[in-house]
Amino acid sequence: MGKKEIDDRFKKFGTVSFTAMSKVNDFIDYLEEGKVMATRCTHCGQSFFPPRADCCGCLTSDMQWFEVNGRPGKLMTHSLMKFGPVGFEDDLPYSIAVVDFGEFKVFGRLAPELSEEEVQAGMEVEVKANQLPNGQLNYVFVKKD
Ligand SMILES: [Zn+2]
Numbered sequence: 388m389g390k391k392e393i394d395d396r397f398k399k400f401g402t403v404s405f406t407a408m409s410k411v412n413d414f415i416d417y418l419e420e421g422k423v424m425a426t427r428c429t430h431c432g433q434s435f436f437p438p439r440a441d442c443c444g445c446l447t448s449d450m451q452w453f454e455v456n457g458r459p460g461k462l463m464t465h466s467l468m469k470f471g472p473v474g475f476e477d478d479l480p481y482s483i484a485v486v487d488f489g490e491f492k493v494f495g496r497l498a499p500e501l502s503e504e505e506v507q508a509g510m511e512v513e514v515k516a517n518q519l520p521n522g523q524l525n526y527v528f529v530k531k532d
Pocket of ligand 1: 430431
């Protein structure tokens with residue numbers, strides 16, 4: 388009997404990864420290439436970020452990947468975190484934010500180099516693949532230039 392291969396690429400995501408196994412593990416490979424990707428249902432056109440392998444609209448699994456980085460998004464709200472859950476202590480303080488990309492909204496972190504003073508609701512931002520000091524991957528929002 389061969390050893391069962393477990394696809395656990397998703398454990399590389401986030402400061403502390405909560406999902407080691409996922410049907411959308413290609414997301415991690417794309418992050419390593421510097422791409423932040425979402426999925427779109429080829430049947431109904433609905434898009435998903437974080438990417439999903441199955442469409443909740445028409446229950447198919449015919450999804451296509453597309454790039455989110457580079458698109459302009461609008462910062463809707465943000466909040467500076469001074470206390471974090473276990474495992475996030477070394478990252479503090481950091482700002483979490485919600486960005487509206489039109490087709491979908493994305494929850495994530497603001498890039499640490501953005502100062503509180505320059506961050507304003509309504510400003511144009513884009514999402515960027517990011518490597519954390521501990522080697523883990525995530526994505527952050529940066530000012531759109
Ligand atoms: Zn669909």
